[in-house]
Amino acid sequence: MAIISFHQVSKRYPGGFEALKAVSFSVEPGEMLYLTGHSGAGKTTLLNLIAAIERANGGTVLVNGQNVSTMRSSAVPYLRRNLGLVFQGQKLLYDRSVFDNVMLPLIVTGQPYREAARRARAALDKVGLLTRERANPVTLSGGEQQRLCVARAVVNRPAIVLADEPTASLDAAYADEIMEMFSAFNQVGVTVLVATHDRQLIGKYRKRVLTLDHGRLQ
Amino acid sequence: MRAWFQHHRLSLAQTTSRLASSPLATTLNVIAIGVALALPFGVYCMLANLESLSRRVPVDPQLTIFLARDAARADLAAVEVRLKAARGVRSVRFISRDAALADLGRAGGLDEVIATLPQNPLPDAFVVTLATSDPVLADRLELEFKSLPKVALVQADSAWVRRLDALLRLGRTGVLMLAGLLGIALVAVTFNTIRLQILTQRDEIELCRLIGATHAYIRRPFFYLGSVLGLLGGLAALAIVVAGLAFLNRDLITLAPLYGADLRLRLPDPNEMGAVLGGAAALGWLGAYLSVSRHLLERGRR
Numbered sequence: 001m002a003i004i005s006f007h008q009v010s011k012r013y014p015g016g017f018e019a020l021k022a023v024s025f026s027v028e029p030g031e032m033l034y035l036t037g038h039s040g041a042g043k044t045t046l047l048n049l050i051a052a053i054e055r056a057n058g059g060t061v062l063v064n065g066q067n068v069s070t071m072r073s074s075a076v077p078y079l080r081r082n083l084g085l086v087f088q089g090q091k092l093l094y095d096r097s098v099f100d101n102v103m104l105p106l107i108v109t110g111q112p113y114r115e116a117a118r119r120a121r122a123a124l125d126k127v128g129l130l131t132r133e134r135a136n137p138v139t140l141s142g143g144e145q146q147r148l149c150v151a152r153a154v155v156n157r158p159a160i161v162l163a164d165e166p167t168a169s170l171d172a173a174y175a176d177e178i179m180e181m182f183s184a185f186n187q188v189g190v191t192v193l194v195a196t197h198d199r200q201l202i203g204k205y206r207k208r209v210l211t212l213d214h215g216r217l218q
Numbered sequence: 219m220r221a222w223f224q225h226h227r228l229s230l231a232q233t234t235s236r237l238a239s240s241p242l243a244t245t246l247n248v249i250a251i252g253v254a255l256a257l258p259f260g261v262y263c264m265l266a267n268l269e270s271l272s273r274r275v276p277v278d279p280q281l282t283i284f285l286a287r288d289a290a291r292a293d294l295a296a297v298e299v300r301l302k303a304a305r306g307v308r309s310v311r312f313i314s315r316d317a318a319l320a321d322l323g324r325a326g327g328l329d330e331v332i333a334t335l336p337q338n339p340l341p342d343a344f345v346v347t348l349a350t351s352d353p354v355l356a357d358r359l360e361l362e363f364k365s366l367p368k369v370a371l372v373q374a375d376s377a378w379v380r381r382l383d384a385l386l387r388l389g390r391t392g393v394l395m396l397a398g399l400l401g402i403a404l405v406a407v408t409f410n411t412i413r414l415q416i417l418t419q420r421d422e423i424e425l426c427r428l429i430g431a432t433h434a435y436i437r438r439p440f441f442y443l444g445s446v447l448g449l450l451g452g453l454a455a456l457a458i459v460v461a462g463l464a465f466l467n468r469d470l471i472t473l474a475p476l477y478g479a480d481l482r483l484r485l486p487d488p489n490e491m492g493a494v495l496g497g498a499a500a501l502g503w504l505g506a507y508l509s510v511s512r513h514l515l516e517r518g519r520r
Contacts, residue, residue: 053428074433081430091425107228108431110221156429 001065002026003160003191004050009059009069011045011215019045021215022059027193029159032186034202035195037212043195044088046212047162050193051083052076064159081109084153084190086163090145092137098124098148099133105156123155127181143174150181160191167198175201229439233446236415244450247411251404251451251498256458258397259486259494263459265389267483268382279348279356279380281363282373284341289368294342297366301346304359308349315340341370401501404451408444408505415443416513424517433514440510441503448502452495460485 005026011019019042027033035043048054049061052068061068064082071079093101102123106116124130127147129140137145146166153161163182167175179194179201186192196202202209211218237244285297294312301310313321318340323329346363348356356374363372416423423436463483470482486494 051428077427077430077432079430080428083430085428087428091421091428093422093425095422104426105429107225108426108429108435110225112221113224152429 001029002062003029003031003064004193005060005062006046006049007060007062009049009056009061011042011049011054012057018215020049020056020212023212023215023217024059025210025217027191029191030186030189031208032182032192032205033194033208033210034205035193035210035212036197036199036202039197041212042215043197043212044164047164047193047195050160050162051085052079081105081156082159084156084158084161086146086149086153086161086166088164088168090149092145092148092152094136094138096136097133098129098135098137098140101137101148102152102155105152109156119157120155123151126154126184127151143170143177146170146174146178147181150178154185154190158190160193161185163192163194165196166194167196167201172200176204179205225435225438229442232439233442236443237446237450244447247407247447248450248454250407251448251502252454252458254400254403254407255451255455255494255498256462258393258400259455260459260462261389261396262393263463263483263486263490265386265393266486268389269386270484279350279352279374281346281348281356281360283344283346283363283366283369284371284373285343286368286370287341289342293368297368298344300366301344301363304362306349306352306355306359307346309347311345311347313343313345315342318343401497404448404498404501405505405508408447408502409509411447412440412444412506412509413513415440416509423513427517436514437507437510440506444502444504444506444509445499446502448498448500448505449495451502452498455498456486456491456494 006023009023010021013019023042023046035046037043045054049056049068050063052071056069059069063079066075066079068079093104099120102120103116106119111119121130121133124133127150129144129147129151132140132144137148140148150163150166153163161182166178166182170178175198182192182194183205283297283301285294289297298310298312301307315338319332319338322340323332346359348359360372360374363369426436463485467483474482
């Protein structure tokens with residue numbers, strides 16, 4: 001059974017702008033794929049619909065067998081705990097250390113502190129930031145900050161990772177590093193959906209590509 | 219369950235460090251809440267003192283019937299019978315004019331004056347205690363007794379107590395209204411404080427929601443913040459009121475002997491203090507609840 005499936009999904013914003021028009025696709029568990037298209041094509045909107053950050057106006061969005069379009073808002077937090085989100089704007093908290101940033105998803109979901117700390121260190125180790133755990137995120141380079149975002153997204157061991165332009169504003173070497181990490185997670189069974197407009201990057205990895213054009217899937 | 223406790227502990231620790239990190243703002247908030255609470259609580263304490271004063275005075279409604287100076291023994295007996303027979307009378311006590319004069323000499327220290335009097339100027343009197351404090355009954359009996367032969371004057375002794383009681387009731391209503399208004403002020407103060415706190419933590423709240431925090435999780439630290447603010451404000455109010463009463467007592471100590479009475483103001487008892495602290499914490503919680511709910515609702519609509 002598909003882990004994510006869209007059926008005739010449309011999203012219209014107040015004012016009449018149609019971000020998505022009758023979008024249908026499905027993603028199998030353990031798959032890794034790219035979502036691409038020009039800027040404003042609807043990539044972020046599509047990711048937002050999966051995480052219930054926005055709701056569709058028409059059609060059905062199924063994630064993990066749950067219908068996200070009709071989900072009660074009290075159930076949304078539990079949906080999101082199964083998702084690892086890498087945001088376009090990073091959303092790191094600069095009032096606390098690297099370690100505490102990665103701890104946050106575990107604290108929010110009520111993990112016991114000792115176990116949480118162990119997992120946070122493991123996640124930081126995976127992205128090569130363990131030696132910087134006491135640092136403030138401001139002092140990290142752009143590539144390191146993005147790696148920190150990846151660590152925070154995967155620390156809860158989500159079934160699905162959604163990444164929105166994770167390599168934007170990174171030079172090619174850093175971008176490759178990030179994509180290698182996603183591939184590694186995918187190899188251990190995590191479903192990964194990466195939204196990017198970087199054609200070069202997509203060419204490097206042989207994965208399925210969904211292309212959006214003015215809200216329509218090509 | 220452990221996670222739940224862990225988060226509560228964490229929330230409380232966060233709250234404390236947040237309050238401590240901006241001592242000036244915290245102090246000003248606490249003072250604002252404290253003054254708002256001290257006003258109704260202080261008035262309440264003064265009223266409680268007046269009330270206990272009025273309680274020390276016999277509240278049993280009494281009528282004093284003074285007889286004419288020329289009343290004979292037979293007249294006395296006739297009046298006594300009529301008084302005892304009247305409906306609504308519990309007891310009748312006779313105070314002879316000689317006993318009254320002796321009493322006056324003892325209580326007033328007027329022995330020398332009395333000794334110079336050519337004759338006893340006081341009349342005989344009956345003190346009638348009524349069965350109930352119904353003012354209608356008192357008025358009816360007052361009229362009835364006035365019309366008895368050889369009765370010069372009927373005086374309702376309890377009238378001033380009733381008046382004081384009515385005034386106290388008015389005062390209590392006033393305190394309730396004051397407490398209601400200033401309670402709203404307290405909620406408003408915490409509402410705004412929490413709102414500011416929410417705005418400074420907007421990014422963190424937003425992120426927490428995106429990574430699966432429930433509304434309860436997001437609300438909890440702010441509930442603590444509101445309650446702790448209310449509690450600190452309540453403590454400030456107690457301090458203000460107790461200090462105020464202690465100051466007044468210091469002055470009363472010099473005043474009381476002049477009136478030959480113990481005019482010490484009673485300090486609030488532990489129950490009353492507990493009620494103030496509990497009420498302040500609850501109102502702080504309410505302010506926080508309204509503030510966070512409003513914020514979550516605003517966010518939720520996007």
